[in-house]
Amino acid sequence: MAILVVGSVAFDSIETPHGKVDHCLGGAATHFALAASYFTDVRVIAVVGEDFLPEHEAVFTRRGIDTRGIERAAGKTFHWTGSYAGTLNEAQTLGTDLNVFERFEPKIPEAYQDTEFLFLANIDPVLQARVRSHMPKVRMVCGDTMNYWIKDHTANLKKVLRELDVLLINDGEARMLSGEQNSVRAAEKVLAMGPKSLVVKHGEYGATAFFGNRAFPGSATTPRPFRAPALPLADVVDPTGAGDSFAGGFYGYLASQPEMTPAVFRKAMFYGGVMGSFAVERFGTERLQSVTRDEIDTRFELFREISHLDPAV
Amino acid sequence: MAILVVGSVAFDSIETPHGKVDHCLGGAATHFALAASYFTDVRVIAVVGEDFLPEHEAVFTRRGIDTRGIERAAGKTFHWTGSYAGTLNEAQTLGTDLNVFERFEPKIPEAYQDTEFLFLANIDPVLQARVRSHMPKVRMVCGDTMNYWIKDHTANLKKVLRELDVLLINDGEARMLSGEQNSVRAAEKVLAMGPKSLVVKHGEYGATAFFGNRAFPGSATTPRPFRAPALPLADVVDPTGAGDSFAGGFYGYLASQPEMTPAVFRKAMFYGGVMGSFAVERFGTERLQSVTRDEIDTRFELFREISHLDPAV
Numbered sequence: 001m002a003i004l005v006v007g008s009v010a011f012d013s014i015e016t017p018h019g020k021v022d023h024c025l026g027g028a029a030t031h032f033a034l035a036a037s038y039f040t041d042v043r044v045i046a047v048v049g050e051d052f053l054p055e056h057e058a059v060f061t062r063r064g065i066d067t068r069g070i071e072r073a074a075g076k077t078f079h080w081t082g083s084y085a086g087t088l089n090e091a092q093t094l095g096t097d098l099n100v101f102e103r104f105e106p107k108i109p110e111a112y113q114d115t116e117f118l119f120l121a122n123i124d125p126v127l128q129a130r131v132r133s134h135m136p137k138v139r140m141v142c143g144d145t146m147n148y149w150i151k152d153h154t155a156n157l158k159k160v161l162r163e164l165d166v167l168l169i170n171d172g173e174a175r176m177l178s179g180e181q182n183s184v185r186a187a188e189k190v191l192a193m194g195p196k197s198l199v200v201k202h203g204e205y206g207a208t209a210f211f212g213n214r215a216f217p218g219s220a221t222t223p224r225p226f227r228a229p230a231l232p233l234a235d236v237v238d239p240t241g242a243g244d245s246f247a248g249g250f251y252g253y254l255a256s257q258p259e260m261t262p263a264v265f266r267k268a269m270f271y272g273g274v275m276g277s278f279a280v281e282r283f284g285t286e287r288l289q290s291v292t293r294d295e296i297d298t299r300f301e302l303f304r305e306i307s308h309l310d311p312a313v
Numbered sequence: 314m315a316i317l318v319v320g321s322v323a324f325d326s327i328e329t330p331h332g333k334v335d336h337c338l339g340g341a342a343t344h345f346a347l348a349a350s351y352f353t354d355v356r357v358i359a360v361v362g363e364d365f366l367p368e369h370e371a372v373f374t375r376r377g378i379d380t381r382g383i384e385r386a387a388g389k390t391f392h393w394t395g396s397y398a399g400t401l402n403e404a405q406t407l408g409t410d411l412n413v414f415e416r417f418e419p420k421i422p423e424a425y426q427d428t429e430f431l432f433l434a435n436i437d438p439v440l441q442a443r444v445r446s447h448m449p450k451v452r453m454v455c456g457d458t459m460n461y462w463i464k465d466h467t468a469n470l471k472k473v474l475r476e477l478d479v480l481l482i483n484d485g486e487a488r489m490l491s492g493e494q495n496s497v498r499a500a501e502k503v504l505a506m507g508p509k510s511l512v513v514k515h516g517e518y519g520a521t522a523f524f525g526n527r528a529f530p531g532s533a534t535t536p537r538p539f540r541a542p543a544l545p546l547a548d549v550v551d552p553t554g555a556g557d558s559f560a561g562g563f564y565g566y567l568a569s570q571p572e573m574t575p576a577v578f579r580k581a582m583f584y585g586g587v588m589g590s591f592a593v594e595r596f597g598t599e600r601l602q603s604v605t606r607d608e609i610d611t612r613f614e615l616f617r618e619i620s621h622l623d624p625a626v
Contacts (some may be wrong), residue, residue: 180401181400182546182548183517208545228619232497232521232538232540265621306538308537309580309583309617
């Protein structure tokens with residue numbers, strides 16, 4: 001089934017110990033859409049400026065992504081500048097030029113109205129809620145957020161959380177949202193805010209899924225937490241978009257499956273890690289554009305091999 | 314087969330958000346020995362003072378641990394004071410009274426000479442090397458260290474590393490020892506110093522094993538890294554000794570097996586995590602004294618369940 005993602009399409013200027021790129025295509029919706037496109041049809045709602053050229057749109061369309069929801073506005077595309085040092089676990093933001101994104105009013109094309117799987121990437125929770133309310137046929141909603149919305153837009157964010165089947169955030173965001181240092185207590189508090197499940201990303205250590213009391217996924221009882229590994233990588237060239245690529249692999253796989261079960265959810269967590277591991281191998285979206293489904297499935301097996309008790313030998 | 318551990322037996326005074334204890338039995342050798350005792354016979358070489366009473370020795374003997382190598386010296390037992398806050402991932406040392414430990418000269422009882430599995434807990438690498446050199450029948454050596462020895466006793470430590478089958482350290486120690494921020498590159502550099510394998514502990518995120526080029530464990534080629542989970546715990550009462558308990562479960566299981574294979578190594582990583590997860594449930598060694606083999610194996614299955622693709626249900 002098709003996924004609709006609403007979020008940012010941007011240009012990123014990034015410096016890491018491996019080099020530097022200027023104005024490469026990025027944004028949460030871009031990384032998410034590319035990663036998910038290996039599993040299912042993807043539709044995008046975003047806004048770009050006059051500097052968004054046919055070559056940029058081709059990055060989406062070459063992967064079969066539906067770009068009818070990418071609105072062109074007068075002005076420049078959202079531009080993010082950041083750098084990474086040390087363990088590359090955290091970006092230092094050097095500049096955020098919102099440009100056309102500042103006045104982003106998501107418009108849902110008629111052709112997108114039948115979408116059943118919605119991903120609310122990291123944008124103003126007011127816009128997340130608005131998109132959700134205009135999608136009557138949606139049967140699963142997955143969302144992301146960040147410290148800025150958690151800290152200063154809490155009430156609006158909490159309205160969105162009640163609508164979510166899956167909230168995907170990182171450790172720091174889970175602690176900030178819950179006010180709890182312990183990860184299990186933090187998860188319990190976040191789940192009490194409404195999402196049926198919570199996937200907490202740990203960067204190079206993988207991710208953990210926690211489930212609330214509402215029967216999900218496809219299980220009569222509350223499933224236990226599930227821990228998915230990340231791949232130990234010697235060369236993390238550019239971590240930008242790793243979390244969005246995780247979300248794309250995770251949700252793309254979920255949407256591609258005929259039914260939701262605990263086993264499907266687990267495989268989705270692995271595919272999330274797989275897509276995140278590809279994303280960081282090159283700057284920007286380079287690797288997400290060139291990877292093949294065969295490589296994805298080979299790496300899925302590698303994830304299994306490095307985390308399961310029975311070695312492949 | 315019996316394991317011999319050489320390391321500290323101590324009294325710990327600990328404060329965590331869950332409470333406070335004064336002079337409870339602790340030390341690396343103590344946690345290690347108790348955790349390993351659920352899998353195999355354990356022998357201890359350590360030194361204690363006049364304040365080490367029969368009730369303290371009984372903690373060892375009740376678990377069948379051979380205490381003939383625990384030397385009594387005039388003076389007080391090593392005393393560590395520390396506290397934990399926040400995520401409880403790191404201890405703040407408030408006091409280190411070495412006492413009798415300052416003049417520790419390990420003496421190997423005649424009855425220990427046939428030991429085949431040696432664990433060098435975190436002590437001066439000069440002493441680690443000396444014990445190793447006096448154990449001619451040893452066929453496997455596993456060791457630990459800490460930032461103090463890495464920083465100021467590098468040359469001595471490097472001599473020990475060349476003798477190790479397994480080096481068990483945490484992320485920060487791996488980075489410090491290698492001078493590399495990236496965990497895979499750090500592991501490569503540490504393995505180049507000599508140990509056949511390296512187990513890096515990630516606290517609440519589990520542990521990763523890396524293998525060098527020398528055929529180990531029981532494999533013709535270099536095995537891939539292996540990632541073992543940790544259990545998400547709502548109540549970490551006292552993290553003291555978690556790493557030593559991991560080592561005890563890991564090495565105790567290895568020593569109990571008839572041969573070393575990649576599959577045995579993986580199970581050992583899981584048992585390490587299991588014993589670490591019990592250790593932190595209570596202050597000091599309380600939980601390690603009372604846990605049962607049934608509880609251990611039930612938790613082992615839980616570790617499998619939270620990390621493997623096929624859910625139990």
